[in-house]
Amino acid sequence: METMIRSSNDLATAVNAEQGRSQELEKQLATVFDPEGIAKSVLPSVFRVRAGDFTGTAFAVGQANGRTNLFTNFHVVEEVWTGGDRAVSLERGNTRIDATIIKVSEGKDLALLRTNTDITPLGVAADEVKPGQQVMVVGAPLGLEDSVTTGVISAYRPDAEDGPTIQFDAPINPGNSGGPVVNSSKKVVGLATAKARDAEGIGLAIPIETACRTLGACGNG
Template sequence: MASIAGKRATLAGIRTEVRSRPVARGMRRLRVPRASSITAGLGLLLFVAVSAAGVGVEISTMRAQERSIEGLRTQVHSLQGTIDAQPDWASIARQVEPSVFTIETAYGLGSGWVARAGASGSELVTNFHVIDEAWSSGVGAVDVRQGDRTIRGTIERVDPNDDLAIIHVTEVLPTLRTAPARPTLAQAVMVVGSPLGLGGSISVGVISGFRSVEGSDYVQFSAPISPGNSGGPVVDARGRVVAVASAKFEGPGIEALSLGIPVQTACTAAVVCQPGSDK
């Protein structure tokens, strides 16, 4: 990912170069300790006590075991409910992917998503740093790719301060809805984009914070992103865009600290989006 235009000089600790190689991450092995000798001794004492106490203690133990089994059964039902409540990411990916494209210039590539469509064609949102070198060179044309399909696009508007750009294509493409409000902490999200040019890639995580860098607001999330994800949508469990993937913190011991531009900023500064509802 390329650095955020107008702010790239002092974003200490943030790696935003589109064509740079990811830093290799360290691996820390976790070890589960063996059961302590105290626990083993307790098991032996319990066995001896039950053997010596006779039938009365055995009945008491059986009742305790029944209560324990019932408790476990309740926990299983609760866990099943939690599993059933998890987002169906496969279904959401099928819903979102038709609206997400690879944005490519002679200088690099990133991702983009369709925010609006009409009789004159469609508008895609991406990061300015994805197309900034082409724009600075006076080249207004970009390739908008999805699988084997390539559409010729034109850089229509740019907002370097908010690191946003709008790409226009003459084809009518499926749009993504945007979330009506800011996401909440721990909310599940999915990123769709083209890391290293691998279109249609997804990663999932949660909203982990809200940050301000040099006066600009960002949504922090744990879903991993890589060079090429810039400009792609970060969507909620309903497939609504909550942010535009833009950058990440990177360094020794740093993992899953990704940043996105709030979709409200993108829709206000760059394009009229298609708002979703809370229902």
């Protein structure tokens, strides 16, 4: 009986050790930057958004009551919003999805869209961004949907004049506005919003926590 108990204890110890190694491996894999894998996972949740004469990017962030919530920048939908309309369209290839502008924050340059179509929302990063972290920007620069670029976080500026701002060096262009900036764990850290006009490698993003707090539409329920 003593031998059997000892054997059972040894087996339990081995199982716990193996579980510990598996968890550690998962943590290590989560930090590996895999552009192809990130793009494959993220792209289905990102769309070119057409608002009047303007195009930008929008991405799904949550679901509630059978509807999908998406974020973009206010300046992407400003023409439609100020004109009193609320209808925009989400586009990818031959697919066109009707969406409605639900809420905006002009000061923070944010807009919440909603559609009746089921779209898988992207996860939101819980950890603070840090300089040197690798990221991918997904969007529709110059209307070219499903475009991705990569770079690193250059700086996090909590005291910027327009509010907390993420600076990154991944290339962006008009049309990227509102697109997700995604980390190695395929989680959104921010919304691509602007680039320096007279310099290269300076892109700016609104932290995703700012967008979630302002528009209140992240996650399900």
